[in-house]
Structures are given as structure tokens and as C-alpha cells.
Amino acid sequence: MDAKKKLSEKYKWNDDKREDKGKDTKKKNDVKKSNVCPYAKKCGSCHFQGVSYEEQLAKKQKELKQLLGGFGKVSKIIGMENPYHYRNKVHAVFGRLRNGTIVSGVYQAGTHKIVDIESCQIEDEISSKIIRDIHGLLRSFKIKTYDEDTGYGLLRHVLIRRGFTSGQVMVVLVLGSPILPSKNNFIKAIRKLHPEITTVVINVNDKKTSMVLGERNITVYGKGYIEDELCGCTFRISPSSFYQVNPVQTEILYQTAMQFAGLSGKERVVDAYSGIGTIGIVAAKAAKEVICVEQNKDAVRDAVTNAKRNEVRNISFYQKDAGEFLVEMAEQNEKADVVFMDPPRNGSDEAFLSSVVTMTPDKVVYVSCNPVTLARDLKYLVKRGYEVRKIQGVDMFPFTEHVETVVLLSKGEVDSKKIRVEFSLEDMDMSEFQDGATYTQIKDYVLEHSGLKVSNLYISQIKRKCGIGVGKNYNLPKSEDSRQPQCPPEKEKAIREAFKYFGMI
Numbered sequence: 001m002d003a004k005k006k007l008s009e010k011y012k013w014n015d016d017k018r019e020d021k022g023k024d025t026k027k028k029n030d031v032k033k034s035n036v037c038p039y040a041k042k043c044g045s046c047h048f049q050g051v052s053y054e055e056q057l058a059k060k061q062k063e064l065k066q067l068l069g070g071f072g073k074v075s076k077i078i079g080m081e082n083p084y085h086y087r088n089k090v091h092a093v094f095g096r097l098r099n100g101t102i103v104s105g106v107y108q109a110g111t112h113k114i115v116d117i118e119s120c121q122i123e124d125e126i127s128s129k130i131i132r133d134i135h136g137l138l139r140s141f142k143i144k145t146y147d148e149d150t151g152y153g154l155l156r157h158v159l160i161r162r163g164f165t166s167g168q169v170m171v172v173l174v175l176g177s178p179i180l181p182s183k184n185n186f187i188k189a190i191r192k193l194h195p196e197i198t199t200v201v202i203n204v205n206d207k208k209t210s211m212v213l214g215e216r217n218i219t220v221y222g223k224g225y226i227e228d229e230l231c232g233c234t235f236r237i238s239p240s241s242f243y244q245v246n247p248v249q250t251e252i253l254y255q256t257a258m259q260f261a262g263l264s265g266k267e268r269v270v271d272a273y274s275g276i277g278t279i280g281i282v283a284a285k286a287a288k289e290v291i292c293v294e295q296n297k298d299a300v301r302d303a304v305t306n307a308k309r310n311e312v313r314n315i316s317f318y319q320k321d322a323g324e325f326l327v328e329m330a331e332q333n334e335k336a337d338v339v340f341m342d343p344p345r346n347g348s349d350e351a352f353l354s355s356v357v358t359m360t361p362d363k364v365v366y367v368s369c370n371p372v373t374l375a376r377d378l379k380y381l382v383k384r385g386y387e388v389r390k391i392q393g394v395d396m397f398p399f400t401e402h403v404e405t406v407v408l409l410s411k412g413e414v415d416s417k418k419i420r421v422e423f424s425l426e427d428m429d430m431s432e433f434q435d436g437a438t439y440t441q442i443k444d445y446v447l448e449h450s451g452l453k454v455s456n457l458y459i460s461q462i463k464r465k466c467g468i469g470v471g472k473n474y475n476l477p478k479s480e481d482s483r484q485p486q487c488p489p490e491k492e493k494a495i496r497e498a499f500k501y502f503g504m505i
């Protein structure tokens with residue numbers, strides 16, 4: 001049985017009510033109600049709670065069509081057979097109620113209160129259980145949780161990563177200082193409950209910051225990383241390296257990217273924003289040479305090991321800003337036949353895109369987790385002679401509004417067809433996205449990177465502080481002396497980080 005099939009079997013969608021779908025409206029509504037996560041309102045991470053999976057896919061398809069339809073046909077989005085418990089990375093913030101009770105989970109929307117979460121529909125169940133058990137051990141080990149306001153206490157966050165194929169589990173304890181009292185006994189106790197834990201890392205985050213991870217990792221048990229398998233290759237993943245959160249769909253994503261590239265074995269390939277080298281290493285097996293560029297040094301270290309581990313020798317890795325790197329390649333008249341690019345949510349930049357245009361690769365395969373910045377970057381490339389050939393959505397994030405897309409571009413002739421594409425681009429309604437990102441996208445970013453929930457009101461306050469246009473619906477005070485809660489400094493900082501990320505400031 002192949003790995004993907006094994007996973008689908010293991011996590012089979014056992015929602016028996018699914019079959020009743022569409023029989024009558026009343027029943028449909030009942031299904032929606034019974035499926036709603038009890039934490040949905042307070043947690044706010046899943047925008048599509050209570051929405052059937054088919055409807056979720058239809059909404060995502062509609063969004064892709066709206067944003068990307070001007071470039072060409074958008075193929076039907078590829079959904080999951082079982083859209084539950086797909087996340088291989090689970091994170092919880094730890095804190096304490098006034099009465100001393102320890103809580104762990106996520107921040108409640110618009111507050112600093114932690115919603116104590118027992119279970120989650122999208123997170124890996126084993127990882128969630130480990131977090132609950134760590135929670136249960138804290139009192140007997142006298143481990144204090146960190147207080148964001150005073151800076152006292154020790155445990156800030158727990159992050160679990162599980163290799164769905166390998167079964168290896170990494171526990172990252174994010175602490176305010178490097179010393180964990182009774183460290184060895186604590187590790188023994190948690191491993192007794194979960195022998196599947198293969199490594200424990202202390203991440204030191206002693207800064208007053210909204211970022212979850214600090215810069216220093218100390219391995220206290222095991223190797224300090226886990227391994228997992230994708231597309232027949234084994235990959236090592238360190239605590240600070242990027243790794244796709246939905247491995248079942250990642251295989252489909254990478255297979256789509258490889259199909260689009262159509263490698264014959266003769267090509268020189270660039271894998272930009274390459275993370276731990278996943279796309280590059282898979283591509284290297286079907287290409288002459290692959291050049292990877294990635295900014296995060298831990299990810300590059302993983303990537304080098306991964307190439308050796310998979311006996312891939314026709315690949316090289318560079319730790320650099322992808323834009324700067326491609327500018328240098330273009331200046332030195334270096335060529336590539338295929339460029340894979342998989343940038344973060346804020347998309348690529350002009351340095352990178354203009355160098356692609358100079359280097360004239362036959363094909364560009366753009367993998368994107370944000371169709372807004374994807375549309376912006378495609379527009380740049382299409383204006384300069386590339387044509388969009390294929391657009392494929394892959395649902396990597398069920399129950400959330402996020403969607404991944406793979407796009408194939410190749411060099412087009414300057415003909416009437418290209419002019420028609422440009423006209424249709426101008427006609428596209430991009431007004432919803434004029435400010436760089438929607439309120440929901442900003443909220444998601446802030447939540448993911450800082451664990452903080454922020455309201456539309458706070459976002460609009462900071463937008464105005466930054467001189468960014470604010471839509472008329474967003475809670476502007478009716479008069480000067482209206483008493484409105486003001487955005488606290490740590491949330492302002494987190495919102496500003498999101499603005500920077502989306503290129504809004």
C-alpha cells in the first residue's frame with residue numbers, strides 16, 4: 001500500500017452523516033450543526049466550521065476563479081478524502097487563570113485569554129494528546145507557565161511535529177529561559193506516556209515578542225529533528241525549518257508541480273524558496289541539475305543532509321535571499337530551463353521576478369499559498385511575455401479559508417491572445433485586495449505567528465496609524481469621544497509584523 005493510501009485508510013472520514021448530504025435542507029442543517037467544533041466561536045481559526053466539505057471546496061474554487069480566472073482556466077480544486085486531523089504540526093500557548101488553573105490552547109478572539117482546548121478537528125490527534133499530557137504533568141513538576149505581561153514563569157508554548165509516515169514525534173518546549181527543572185525526569189515521564197516521542201528540544205524565547213519560536217534550540221532528548229517521507233524521499237525536519245503541514249495533500253501538490261514541469265532529465269532547474277529541499281530533491285531525480293536557494297539556515301542545513309540521505313548528487317544549495325540570488329544569476333548570464341518558486345504568503349519580489357524574465361526559463365512552476373499575491377506576481381510575469389498554461393488548486397487547509405495553488409507559465413509569443421489576457425486582467429475586480437491582504441488573512445497571520453487574536457477594530461486602528469486606507473465598514477468611531485478599546489502594544493506589534501509580511505508597509 002503506498003504511503004498516501006495508508007494515511008487515507010488510517011484517517012478515514014468516518015462522518016457517517018456525510019451520506020445524507022443533499023437529501024433535504026433540514027437534514028443538511030442538522031449535519032452542519034452536529035459537525036461544528038465546540039470551540040469554533042472562541043478559537044476562530046476555522047472559518048468554515050459548520051460548512052460541508054463540498055461547499056468549502058466550492059467556495060475556494062470560486063475565490064480562485066475570481067482572482068486567477070483572468071489568466072486562464074482554473075482546474076477543479078483537488079480536495080481531501082478525509083479533511084479531518086490533517087495537521088502534522090500542533091501548537092499550544094500555555095498560561096494560567098487568575099485562580100491558578102493552568103490552561104493551554106489558543107488565544108480567544110480579540111483577547112489575551114487562553115481558550116483551553118481539549119480537542120481540535122484539524123490537528124493531529126496524537127500530537128494534541130501529547131500537549132494535554134504535558135499540561136497534566138506541569139503541576140507535579142512545579143513548572144510555571146510564562147506570564148506574557150510580567151515576563152515571569154517558564155513555559156510559553158509547546159509545539160509538536162509528527163511525521164505521519166515515519167511516526168517520529170518532535171516535542172518543542174518553548175521556554176523563557178534555558179533551564180528546565182528536573183529535565184530528565186520530565187522527559188522520562190512524558191516518554192512513558194508517549195513512547196512514540198523520538199526527540200525533545202528546548203527552544204529559548206526570552207524576548208517580549210509575539211513570535212512563537214526564539215532563535216536558540218537545545219536538544220535534550222534524541223536527535224533534535226524528525227524524519228518523514230514524501231514522494232518516495234526521506235526528509236529531515238528541524239524545529240525552525242518550514243515543512244508543509246498537510247502531508248497527504250503535499251504529495252499531490254508536489255506531483256502536480258512535477259507534472260507541470262514535465263522534466264526529461266536534460267534540464268537545469270532552480271528551486272527557489274526551497275525550505276528543506278523537498279521540491280528540489282524530488283525534481284533532481286528527473287533533471288540534469290538543480291540549484292536551490294533558501295534564506296533560513298536551519299532549513300538549508302536540513303536540505304544538504306536530505307540530499308545526501310536520498311543519494312541525490314546533482315543538486316546544490318545556497319543560503320541567500322532568493323531575489324538577490326536570482327539577480328546575481330541573471331547578471332552572470334546564468335540560464336535555467338525550469339524555475340520552481342514557492343514563496344511565503346507575501347509572494348515574491350520584483351528583484352526575483354525581473355531576474356526570471358531576464359533568464360527566460362522555458363517554464364516557471366509557481367506554488368503559492370496565497371492567491372492574492374500569486375495574482376499580483378502572475379500579472380507581472382504575464383505583462384513581460386509569459387503565458388499562464390495551467391492553474392490547479394489543492395486544498396491543503398480544510399475548514400480554513402486558505403488554499404494552495406500551482407500555476408504553470410511558459411514563454412508566449414507576442415500575439416493577439418496575449419493582449420486579450422492583459423485586457424482581462426485590467427478588468428478584474430481586485431478592489432477587495434487593494435490593501436494587500438484581507439482582514440481575515442491579517443488575523444490568521446497574527447494568530448499563526450504570535451498566537452494572538454486581533455479584532456477588525458484593532459487592525460483598522462493600526463491601518464490608520466500606518467496611513468493605509470480603511471474600508472468604511474470597519475468600526476470607525478462615530479465621534480471623537482467614542483469610548484473604544486485601543487489596540488494593546490503587543491497586538492499592535494503583531495499587526496504591524498503582518499502588514500510588513502503582506503507588503504502593506
Ligand SMILES: C[S@@+](CC[C@H](N)C(=O)[O-])C[C@H]1O[C@@H](n2cnc3c(N)ncnc32)[C@H](O)[C@@H]1O
Nearest residue numbers: 242244273274275294295296321322342343344
Ligand atoms: C512556503 S515555504 C516553501 C518551502 C518548500 N518549497 C516546501 O514546499 O516545503 C517558503 C520558504 O521560503 C523561505 N523564504 C522566505 N523568504 C525568503 C527569501 N526572501 N529568500 C529565500 N527564501 C525565503 C522560507 O524560509 C520557507 O522555507
